[in-house]
Amino acid sequence: MSLLEVTGLRTEIDTAQGRICPVDGVSLAVRAGETLGVVGESGSGKTMTGMSIMRLLPPGGSITGGSIRLDGRELTELDESVMRTVRGSELAMIFQDPMTSLNPVRTIGSQLREAYRIHVDSSRAAATARATEVLGLVGMPRPRERLDDYPHQLSGGMRQRVMIALGLMCDPKLLIADEPTTALDVSIQAQILTLIDDLKSQLSMGVLLITHDMGVIAEYADRVAVMYGGQVVEQSGVQELFERPRHRYTQALLAAMPTLELDRNAELATIPGSPPKLLDLAPGCRFAPRCAFAQDDCRSADPSLIGGDHLHACFHPADGRTQAADVVVGVREAAEPRGSDSLVQLFDVHKRFGVRSRRPFAPSRAVQAVSGVTLTIAAGETLGIVGESGCGKTTLGRMLVGLERPTSGSVSFDGRDLSAQSRTGFRRRRRDLQMMFQDSAAALDPRMTVAALIAEPLVAQGIGTRRERRRTVAELLAAVGLPPEAAERYPHEFSGGQRQRIAMARALALRPKVIVADEPVSALDVSVQAQILNLMRSLQDRYGQTYVVISHDLSLLKYLADRIGVMYLGRLVELGAGEDVYSAPRHPYTAGLIKAIPVPESAKNREAAARSTGLGGELPSAIDPPSGCHFRTRCPLATERCATEVPILKPSDGLHAVACHHPLTTHVLTPVR
Template identity: 60%
Template sequence: MTLLEVRDLRTQLRRRRDVVTAVDGISFDIAPGETVGLVGESGCGKTMTGSSIMRLLPPNGRIASGSVRLAERDLTGLTERDMRQVRGRDVAMVFQDPMTSLNPTMTIGRQIIEAVRLHRDVSKQEARARAIEVLGLVGMPQPEQRLDGHPHQLSGGMRQRVMIALALACEPKLLIADEPTTALDVTIQAQILELLRELRDRLSMGVLLITHDLGVIAGHADRILVMYAGRIVESAPTRDLFANPRHPYTEALLGAIPRMHTDRKDELRAIPGLPPDLADPPVGCRFAPRCTFASARCGTEDPALTATPRDRAFACFHPRPAQRPVLTIVSREAAAEAAAGPAEILLEASDLHKEYALPGSGWGRGRTLKAVSGVSLTVAAGETFALVGESGCGKSTTGRLLVGLDEPTAGTITLDGERLVGRRRVRPRDIQLVFQDPSASLDPRMKVGASLMEPLAVQRVGDRRAREARIAEMIDQVGLPKNALERYPHEFSGGQRQRIGLARALMLGPRLVVADEPVSALDVSVQSQVLNLMRSLQRSMGLTYVVISHDLSVVRYLADRIGVMYLGKLVEVGPASRVYERPAHPYTAGLLEAIPEPDPDAERAKKAAPLGGELPSAIDPPSGCRFRTRCPLAQEICAIEEPPLRPIAGGQSTACHFPLQEPCAAEAVTGASAG
């Protein structure tokens, strides 16, 4: 039985001077209870495929031909009024960008209640109870209290959980999940994916899982569709695709994944060039200009999607032979680097606190949200220091304190030995921030060229010709075509907007860059390009990075040292290699266990949720050790005494009464000395 049947679907977007065929003749099926993964680079048509099924195209978009049948009902022929009854009830979508998908003027509860009452004959009280239930299912802390909050009051990960709850509120037959875990840390990601799996099995719900994370695909998809330039270029059962990719593009995507064993001295394997402009696609195979195996035939003849045994299909004249996937990395540096002496400290934060007064209370009385509670760290010049932890642990708040977007409630920050004080304290040329959400950080009324010009003009850097040359250089370095300068942010995919945000942060040539989830919205091929770029710029410009990320594979590749945060505090600090190989804190060990791997067998063999329980509220954190309510090693002392940050062998420090590694015979240290 088939739940969703897509046949020869073509979707076009009419622009001022041309027409873009974003989805070009694709066909596939989804059965009840089946999860089909759709992967590919940004701009390849994945999101547009989901939007076409939902009939949620932009004003200049239309389905030019083909059919979309859901349970034998052709959605392309429905009126808009009839389609409104289908959306949310029979088919629902988790959008990639929750900040632009949630209504900023409505409370979270009202948005979920409205969706439930639209499709179900229930009272307002019953709808409210359902809203609380689904928020709890997706791991939202204190779900009843969150109902009266607004989207801007939540972290990126929490907003994504609200989007998932909204989509699941009416238990649809088909769920289209467009990057459903992009903004989530690995522990909540594991919980969400397990929840989707349970709901799929219980409701026989079909799932179209759109993602650039092949680790997520490996563990949760039954079949995979690989999409490039608006077309499906390979289709296969998950295990077969990972064991033996036949299309060169699929092989290249698998090769671009940063893995836990990747040597930091090696560059990640990147796919050269860019996807074609779909307003004027190349003749022949669309991947040929970037393919190392292309022949003359590939430049003149378009390969058809050819079915093979074992439910496989691929569109290539020169398929890869039956073999294991290619190596993840390609070395492009010298085998060893000259040993360097101790670097000078560029940035030092000491005992940082940040508290937010709750509505109706003032500083010094009432209740406060303790976002950061006594964080101390040092960052050496030319180093990459990474902050990791779950959503709501205080990573992004710490980053905002470092760049001066927020003022600490207590504590000090120094840059090059100079104490930074007050709202005008930060020197823009020295410290810049790459925001987590590029849609919210880029002005929608300004073209990309104007957005990149603005910091240069405000800081009076060079004349107009010099500024234009700098913009052209930077837009090329982040992998965007020059015509991007004349377009607006909404005309780009999520990954492309993230690259624009990175280019803007680097325009002034800062010494310190605080990067908040710099590659979270990027597909693996572009992610590898950006990570290689960040490493290259660090060497050539002497940059220092503070990287905030929930993607521990990315952190492993980028970071020299790592700080693990939990509920506003650092619980472990140390060299990246030591932290990953020999974690000292139980929380760190749980995070590492939850990292998705691009290996179907390894992913399916994992425990469902390495870190169970609910993240406590930062308004009223637990006494003693804040992690004790979720820790398998917790004992009575953990509820009474807060563990200090103590040194561990190998340069690590951890705040735990029962560390996984033996502590040094030394006194407790401060976070600053540990950093």
């Protein structure tokens, strides 16, 4: 018997543009101890399906049809007071963005205690003990200390762990995880998903895992439902779906993912067009306008789910994973050799941030965000920086563009030390150094039109007349693939992928020589992600851009970057050509990161694939890092030398540079995928 049974669910929402139906006839089931993955692009109805099950719909939203049964009880018939007792105790949801779900003026401990005491009659001490226990379960470093922290004092990964702890406080029967690891690095992602997987088995808990990452689905889901346009278009076991996808949309999603085997000279496959807006829909298959195989019957009738154990709603299903005809695939022209001229130099750069002590009159402490990084970036190259949350990647990027000044050491651009220049001279240099931030929605002023946002750097630098700026805005919109009419619209009127294009156009306005892109596609669907990555490559070929791409996605960096630097607790521990770093990682930390990458392949090898990240132990504090090699507390190869002597980043055995006393050798690397 299924723990959750959803049958013919239909949800409608009244909007200013009209009545839309984001969930249209969805049927799915989750058994106890099972993970059902729900995958699809933004706007496909994944999250709204989860919110409908929770009965947490936005204003104007209502369930207009279908059934939701949890452990035999019909949820659609419960009044709101009873439903409140169900949420949290029997049914819990982990939301995608923890900062919109956590109260910024309350401590983590108070929010966890509240979630527990609402449903369990307990004392404050018992609630505190439970909160500490659950924070420990989700891998929070020093859980007892974290109870007194506020959300803004935690990294993104730690905030997501708090969200998961909130969902698990009362041991729910069903956990709905809505993109729980989207913005997390691969090692923490693997830890979180493995944790949910283990708890699912221990507690016989059902899990509805909503994600756009097919690699996560391949490794952590038992069955999968693919959604498009508010409908389930394919549903089967994971192995069956990856080996024999039937719906053309499923094939396109699989083809659009960057993998470690992808040729860097090949463009990523993309899905033309965009998902339907679910308003005044034309008859027929909702994927037909984007499908290369659509025929007349696809445009006149809506296909139903058929196929027994492998359901699919397609009049012309595929018979295997043939990709070429399903999606737009291009071959990138071989780029000109990258320039060897040194453009940016970092020499022994350190960055420390002061931290106020919790105890009065206690000595001040400092977070060692970046410790002794020396690096050279050549003109026209793409350098990738990868590492776990808190390793110093973003701080390093901010110092590269002058948003942070190093505590010691120097950052030079084109032969001139940025910190030594006058304010006027530094402002002129800033024209050549621009940054794309991770959250484009937060980085773009919602009160300004797109034209004003893109032109703002030109205005700030006093470049051009109004007519020249308008012409530049039009050229940049065309360069990033947006229509001219986008200029008069506001950021909130665009999708995530379109906002990232706007952010890129803004970064290009001053024709900078260096763009630092901080997690540019971490929260985007795989199809939109492919479009942005192709765009970045094409703009680099056109304008000769130098990119520094900060990411936790190693597959992305292998495809995009010429060289990759791996950071751990403020130090650069490995640096080399992208292909070399992946085919022969020299540092144990790099090997562990590669091992943690979820692979979007057939599930037949899931039992053989190691789910362990290879990164045991707890991430040390950047306030009091380990002596010697910072990674030694988690390294299986650590010796006494590692505790007393700091390893220096240098070439090893004629190969790329590594900061390790015991670098890995080729025969050790064979199991690393």
